[in-house]
Amino acid sequence: MSTALSRLAPTLLLVPALLLAVAAPAPSSPPPAGAEESSVAGIRSLARRLSGELLQRGDTMAALEELCRVAPRRLSGSASADRAVEWAERTMRELGLENVRREAVTVPRWVRGERERLVVVEPSLYAGQELPILALGGSIGTPTRGITAEVVRVTGFPELDALGREGAEGRIVLYDTPMQSALLDPFAAYGQAVQHRSNGAANAAALGAVASITRSMTTRVDDHPHTGGMRYREGVERIPAVALSTAATDRVSSWLAKGERVVVRLELDCRTEEPVESANVIGEVIGRELPEEIVLVGGHLDSWDVGPGAHDDGAGSCHALIAAATLKRLDLRPRRTIRVVLFMNEENGLAGGRDYHARVKDELETHVMALESDRGGFAPRGFSTAVEGKVREDLAALVEGLSELGAGRLFMGGGGADISPLARDGVLAVGFVPDPSRYFDFHHTTIDSPENVNPRELELGTAAIATLIHTVADLEARIDGKPPLTDRD
Ligand SMILES: [Zn+2]
Incomplete structure (x- = not known):
């Protein structure tokens, strides 16, 4: 048992149900003493399996290259942003996501x-x-x-x-x-x-x-x-x-x-024209036991109008998309629903994040966690959340299981701009944290292109995100400490 695990054990013992149900391999009978360890081992094993798959197949990089080729310079309200929406919807269907749909969002249109x-x-x-x-x-x-x-x-x-x-x-x-x-x-x-x-x-x-x-x-x-x-x-x-x-x-x-x-x-x-209609694009892996409970994973589909928008935020969009698609492909359907949301208009308005919040605000208790990737496609370091107390400790215990991917740390920080309206209303908001050193070399420039994304680093990010969302969606108890939906009303 590592020092970290022994430090975490008391936390986990307080929530015996928390880690019993993580994926691969799920115990077929009630787990014996020491289940906390084998469950953390389960997270590690899932992380290994998913990273192996992704590093070999390169699905995230392939998706990112395609998005940047089909829809570079996809500023909200542009023809390229429309192509990005079409691409996202088509790709979600091709990858077998469920309940694929667009939700209309009115966005500003600024023309350079x-x-x-x-x-x-x-x-x-x-x-x-x-x-x-x-x-x-x-x-x-x-x-x-x-x-x-x-x-x-x-x-x-x-x-x-x-x-x-x-x-x-x-x-x-x-x-x-x-x-x-x-x-x-x-x-x-x-x-x-x-x-x-x-x-x-x-x-x-x-x-x-x-x-x-x-x-x-x-x-x-x-x-x-x-x-x-x-x-x-x-x-x-x-x-x-x-x-x-x-x-x-x-x-x-x-x-x-x-x-x-x-x-x-x-x-x-340059000039501002009349607002136009665009969309958030949504797809799901429907939960096998608690389909009404949602673990959201997302990035923003729009970019600035000068470059391919590879790190910002093609990478985050493809992280979310391929994380969910990989779980679906490997038949790793968790207990709760994983919902991919590719938001529109993060860069110059946040209309997509606000619209999504407005649509779900009367059912926010369905959202167990929202995770956004919008800090680039660099090597993973961990995740961030501003939440404190027991929920933070429980989440840190799960994230620790991603240490072999380099993603084992839980930092203090926000989740992401698009999910900030959800966070303000009490949804557990988590951000993906990659290495930040080179992000601002490319941010909002003509050179934010796929050549400046390292495929290996990108895939490891997807593996870390896929492991975390699957684990959270598959826990017996909600990670956010709230009662299950079935116990309400
Ligand atoms: Zn961004």
């Missing part, structure tokens, strides 16, 4: 357009050079002649405030706000820096600026700009907003540091 240029006017030495930008999702365009103005650089909102209207009015504000490389968790570094992308235009416009430029959200220094969402503020002038590559941001900043005056011309014809 053809013209997207940031041209240097001064310093005269570099006049005419183009700097690599991407308009931020939701940005308005510029007049046809563009916007030509002097650039003023700030390192954050306090510096913008210090600049005041006098320093910002009529100028283009450049937020040179790097993600902090020294932070252990790149997602924490993103969380700190991303406010300058989200709110930079509104804050600059409040002081009279005519456009805003934000340093791309990555710790890498290269020439790939990273797009992403931004929002305007009621009552504040709307001004165009773009992301500049980190290398180009460093160049402009170096000119300013030398005392040069920097003037640029920004030309954009």
